[in-house]
Amino acid sequence: MSARIAIAGGGPTGLMLARLLHGDGHEVTVFEADHEIGGLCRSRDVDGYAFDLAGGHIMYTRDPRVDAFWTSLFTDDPLTSIKRDTRILHDPDHWVSYPFENGLGELPLDHNLECTEGVIRAHLARSTAPQPEDFRGWIDWKMGAGVAKHFMAPYNEKIWKADLAEMGTTWIADRVPDAPLEDVLRSSLGETTEGYTHQINFRYPTHGGFADIHERIAAPVRDRIRLNHRVEQIEQAGEEWIVDGERFDLVISTLALHDLPKILKGMDPTAADAARQLRFRGVACYLLGVEEEWVKPYCWVYLPHAKQGPANRITYLSNYSPNNAPTGKGSILAEVTYDPDLPVPDVTQQGRRELARALQTAGVMDADRVTVTDAHLNRVSYILYDLDFEAKRNATLAYLDGLEGFEAIGRFGRYEYHNSDQCLARAFELHERLAPSLARGGGDRRGATLDGGSPLA
Ligand SMILES: Cc1cc2nc3c(=O)[nH]c(=O)nc-3n(C[C@H](O)[C@H](O)[C@H](O)COP(=O)(O)OP(=O)(O)OC[C@H]3O[C@@H](n4cnc5c(N)ncnc54)[C@H](O)[C@@H]3O)c2cc1C
Structure with missing residues (x-):
């Protein structure tokens, strides 16, 4: 049996599902609002420089199936392997190893002392102090006052554009490096240790920027993708679904939950209200082509301090593949997060010049010797984990998962x-769950919920 399946959104998730379901013989249609596919994983060629439009992206995974799938996609043009070497720019003379607690010995001595003392005090206090529910309290509780002051608080305020006391902590596991005390003490004494080791080796496409992955995923379904089609209405009609006037047996939506109340007709008011209140952040990305001498031998560098300008991170993208910049040149990709409810960062020529000047002040580059620039705004980039995030998300999904x-x-x-x-892993899981009933021509497709599936960690 062949089912008519609408996939809303042509990012990695939608493309992977389109590939899998098309492979089963179903009639898939991908609706993508933009003029090109790839979502946040898009890249653009700018005068011979690869520009990953939503910031520095790398390929690493704990999922063996995704790992093997990536390898199989690139047999004709093997992926480039890279060993992570990443820094935190403490000041122009101190490019401290990342994660911060694994590089304390590289700080000025008084700052090292402040951080180390704080880590020990926090370690001792944790035996009696309960874990705070807000992120700002959690930072002190987990890492101590010194690390909070010299890295965690300013960096997180910069990236989240939010009061950290109004953020929750449920997202932290696996996202914030967690160094054992022994490693921290060793690093404080001058022996830099490795943290966040699952990410220490990563891969990257040799040609075409990060987008090459999703261009390849999409290859078998190219003619099933409708670009420049923003889905405006999804409506249930008996056993069928109508997407902008066309009938389907199944809708797979990768559309942002906060947009669904406008799109999904008849959405339950409680779920719609919860969805509307989910919050997010955007990221403005700036590509700066520079002379090779300004390219440090690092992958990416965090800029935690306000005095270092608006960028929270730069990536030396030309270090990921020799094809990411013309010979003799290099590239710096800077990320500036923003609150979409406030004026967006300036991505005009003037805004790019100002950003380059700020990076010069931070000690990163010579702003007068930038050879090419480009910039891109990604409005929906980071989930903002405010204190009632879980309640809002659960209320939204409880309704959607019942449809x-x-x-x-x-x-x-x-x-x-x-x-x-992880998006690809979830696509594999959903495909596995849907495939038997789709093959039978419908019936109960729900089975176990996604959240009930095996953990990806
Ligand atoms: C700064 C940053 C760094 C990251 N680093 C990494 C990394 O190192 N490695 C990694 O693997 N991942 C990284 N990610 C995460 C990665 O980008 C996402 O996990 C992935 O792109 C999500 O895929 P998706 O298909 O779910 O969503 P998206 O990529 O957001 O795609 C959604 C698609 O839906 C389309 N759409 C939206 N509304 C509509 C509509 N109404 N109608 C039709 N189409 C619509 C959008 O245009 C978009 O193409 C990073 C993300 C950010 C922001």
Whole structure:
């Protein structure tokens, strides 16, 4: 049996599902609002420089199936392997190893002392102090006052554009490096240790920027993708679904949950209200082509301090593949997060010049010797984990997961802090769950919920 399946959104999640379901012989249609596919994983060529439009992206995963799938996609042009070497720019003379607690010995001595003392005090206090529910309290509780002051608080305020006391902590596991005390003490005494080791080796496409992954995923379904089609209405009609006037047996939505109340006709008011209140952040990305001498031998560098300008992170993208910049040149990709309810960062020529000047002040580059620039605004990039995040998300999904023939999936399609590898893993899982009943021509497609599936960690 061949089912008519609408996939809303042509990012990694939607493309992977389109590939899998098309492979089973179903009639898939991917609706993508933009003029190109890839979502947050898009790249653009700018005068010979690869520009990953939503910031520095790398390929790493704990999922063996995704790992093997990536390898199989690139047999004709093997992926480049890279060993992570990443810094935190403490000041122009101190490029401290990342994660911060694994590089304390590289700080000025008084700052090292403050951080180390704080880590020990926090370690001792934790035996009696309960874990705070807000992120700002959690930072002190977990890492101590010194690390909070010299890195964690300013960096997180910069990236989240939010009061950290109004953020929750449920997202932290696996997202914030957690160094054992012994490693911290060793690093404080001058022996830099490795943290966050699951990410220490990563891969990257040799040609075409990060987008090459999703261009390849989409290859078998190219003619099933409708670009420049923003889905405006999804409506249930008996056993069928109508998407902008066309009939389907199944809808797979990777659309942001906060947009669904405008799109999904007849959405339950409580769920719609919860969805509307989910919050997110955007990221403005700036590509700066520079002379090779300004490219440090690092992958990416965090800029935690306000005096270092608006960028929270730069990536030396030309270090990921020799094809990411013309010979003799290099590239710096800077990320500036923003609150979409406030004026957006300036991505005009003037804004790019100002950003380059700020990076010069921070000690990163010579702003007068930038050879090429480009910039891109990504309005929906990071989930903001405010204190009632879980309640709002759960209320939204409780309703959506009960709809027969409608599947919500994806980074913003389920509001899960997923990298693209986890999006692919979830697509595999959903495909496995749907395949038997789709093959039978319908019936109960729900089976176990996604959240009940095996953990990806
Ligand atoms: C700064 C940053 C760094 C990251 N680093 C990494 C990394 O190192 N490695 C990694 O693997 N991942 C990384 N990620 C995560 C990765 O980008 C996402 O996990 C992935 O892109 C999510 O895929 P998705 O398909 O769920 O959503 P998206 O990529 O957001 O795609 C959703 C698609 O839906 C389309 N759409 C939206 N509304 C409509 C509509 N109404 N109608 C039709 N189409 C619509 C959008 O245009 C978009 O194409 C990073 C993300 C950010 C922001």
